[in-house]
Structures are given as structure tokens and as C-alpha cells.
Amino acid sequence: MTMHVVMLMLLSACLLLSSALPFQQRAFSDFGEDLDIRDLMMIKDQEEGSGFEDVHLPGIPMCPFGCVCHLKVVQCSDLGLIYVPSNIPSDTLLLDLQCNGITEIREGDFKGLSNLYALILRSNLISQVHPSAFLPLKRLKKLYISHNLLTSIPRNLPASLVELRIHDNRISKVAAGTFSNLENMHVIEMGHNPIHNSGFEPGAFKGLKLNYLRISEAKLSGIPKDLPASLHELHLDHNEIQAIELEDLSRYKQLQRLGLGSNHILHIERGALSYLNNLRELHLDHNRLSNIPSGLANMKYLQGIYLHSNNITSVKVNDFCQKRSGVKKVFYNGISLFGNPLEFWEIQPATFRCVTDSMAVQFGNYKK
Numbered sequence: 001m002t003m004h005v006v007m008l009m010l011l012s013a014c015l016l017l018s019s020a021l022p023f024q025q026r027a028f029s030d031f032g033e034d035l036d037i038r039d040l041m042m043i044k045d046q047e048e049g050s051g052f053e054d055v056h057l058p059g060i061p062m063c064p065f066g067c068v069c070h071l072k073v074v075q076c077s078d079l080g081l082i083y084v085p086s087n088i089p090s091d092t093l094l095l096d097l098q099c100n101g102i103t104e105i106r107e108g109d110f111k112g113l114s115n116l117y118a119l120i121l122r123s124n125l126i127s128q129v130h131p132s133a134f135l136p137l138k139r140l141k142k143l144y145i146s147h148n149l150l151t152s153i154p155r156n157l158p159a160s161l162v163e164l165r166i167h168d169n170r171i172s173k174v175a176a177g178t179f180s181n182l183e184n185m186h187v188i189e190m191g192h193n194p195i196h197n198s199g200f201e202p203g204a205f206k207g208l209k210l211n212y213l214r215i216s217e218a219k220l221s222g223i224p225k226d227l228p229a230s231l232h233e234l235h236l237d238h239n240e241i242q243a244i245e246l247e248d249l250s251r252y253k254q255l256q257r258l259g260l261g262s263n264h265i266l267h268i269e270r271g272a273l274s275y276l277n278n279l280r281e282l283h284l285d286h287n288r289l290s291n292i293p294s295g296l297a298n299m300k301y302l303q304g305i306y307l308h309s310n311n312i313t314s315v316k317v318n319d320f321c322q323k324r325s326g327v328k329k330v331f332y333n334g335i336s337l338f339g340n341p342l343e344f345w346e347i348q349p350a351t352f353r354c355v356t357d358s359m360a361v362q363f364g365n366y367k368k
Helices: 002-019 028-034 037-048
Strands: 068-070 073-075 094-096 118-120 142-144 163-165 187-189 212-214 233-235 257-259 281-283 304-306 334-336
Parallel strands (some): 094 118, 142 163, 163 187, 187 212, 233 257, 257 281, 281 304
Antiparallel strands (some): 068 073
16 A cells, blocks of 8 residues: 555656756846845945946846936936936937036046937036037937036037027127037027127137027127028027117028017118018017018018017008008918007008908007
């Protein structure tokens, strides 16, 4: 009886062994869920005396301590960093370093990041950028370095750059040749810098083929000279511009949108707008105009004109529309006149004959 029991036990053990799956080596990452990586780092530090940031375990991609790395995006925002971290993966496409305490960009901070597409450095304390800091970024398209303490445009920006946002700094001068070799640049946002007209040296924008430029909330007293003639959008709102002279806009024949709101404009010289044959939208609100600017009726593509919050006292029947039909290629879809000391009941209905509908004209109460 005892012999039979022993035989049955041996047979069962053999069956179990024969039905078991063959052994397969598990990758290191398979064990990751069962291990405390911090404990492993502490053990390694004790054995070798190395720092935590220098450790790179096989099978685990590098990522700067405290950052989040996923799908070639490295997010290191709001970490209290004072320098650009090391160990940034070389295949990174987007590097987010915003909202830290970084004070300077050093020469080797971006070494090996030749694939980087976008770099976000906004809302730091950056006052210095090494002249060679951006040289490794051969494919960089977007650089956001607004809300810092820069006093000048960084030198040697990547030739691949398409968009630069450097507003809300302390830039008071743009030297000649600052943007040389940047033929791919389409967008520059540099508003809210304490720059006067004299701060733009002759040739400051030479070589650029910009589509969009914003220099709002600065110290401009007039339209800057020698801006790129290729501009489609120019925003100069919230400055100290007092007048538009005849030749001020003669260079910008490609403009489709012009922002001059919230200045001190008292006068627009007759013919000053005649160069803007392609203009679609014109912002002249919150100025000191007493009349409708001349030449609006001849702007065949103009669709939106913003004149609210001025000192306009009258509107003539041909201020917006030509006497002859067919001159305008498109009708207005927006005319704002509220906030002016106008007696609206005296305006002739025919004044808005080239407007899509009555709702496109905005009147309102005037408060002294």
C-alpha cells in the first residue's frame, strides 16, 4: 500500500514538470513594478559614492531628476531649477523649462539636442545667454523665452528658427544684424519691452521675411522704420504713437492686419493709408482721432475697422464706401464707433451701404 502511494506521488510530480512552460528571461523593465528604484539608487550611492543624477540603469531611458519624459517631450516646469538640467535625452523634440528660477543659459546646456523642435524658457530669471548656447540646436523651430530679464536679443540664434517669442523682458536695443541668417523666421513677438524708436539700429531687421511682428506695450512714438516689407500682420498697440505721417506705412504693402489701438494718435495724414491695398483689418480704437481717417473707402479688401473710444464727432456719407459701386471687392463685416461723441441719428443710412448688415455697425453711448 505504501509503495503504491509513493509511486503515485512520483508520477504526479513528473506530470507537473512536463506540463510547465519553458523558462523565459524577463527584461529588466518587467521587474520594475516590483522594485523601489529609489532604494536601488541609495544602495548604489553607498557602494560607489555616486550622485543620484549620474545613475542610468540599463533598459530605463534617461530623464532629468524631477522631470517627466514621455514621447520625446521633457517637461521640467515649476521645479525651482536654477540651471538647465543635465541628462536630457538626445531625441527630445520639446523641452519645457518654464516657471523655474533659471538665471542664465550656459554654453553646453543644450549639447547633443540637435533634434529639438521647441524650447520653452518663459517665466524664469534669465538675464544672460552664452553666445554659443543655441548653436547645437540645428533643427529648433520655436523658442519661447518671454517673461525673463533679458536686455538684448540672444546672439547666434539657430538658422532654422521660425518663431521667437521674447516679450516681457527688458530689451531696450536691437542692434544691426541681430537677426542675420534667420531667413526662415516668420513670427516675432517682442512686446512689453522698454524700447524706443531709437532703440532699433538701422539694419536691425535686415534679411528677415517675417509674416507677423508684435511690438506692443513698448515706448514707440512713431511707426518704426525699416521693418520687414514682407509683413502680413503688424501690431503696435499700447505705445505712445501720436501721428501717422504720409510715408510711415509706404513700405508695408503686404499688410493684412494692422494694430494701432491704445496709442495717442491725433492725426493720420491724408494718403498715409493709401499704400495698404491688401489690408483686411485696421485697429485704431482708444486713440484721440476727431475724424474718420481719409482713404478707407478706397481700401477694397478692408473688412473690419475699429474706431471706438476716440473723439470722433461726425461721420460723412462717403467715409467708408466709395461713391461708385464695384470699387470694394468685399463688404465690411465690422465697423465699431461706440465710445465717440457722435450724434448717431444724424448719420445718413447710406453711409453704411457697403456693410454686410446693420448688425455689423456698432454704436454705443459716449461717456465724457
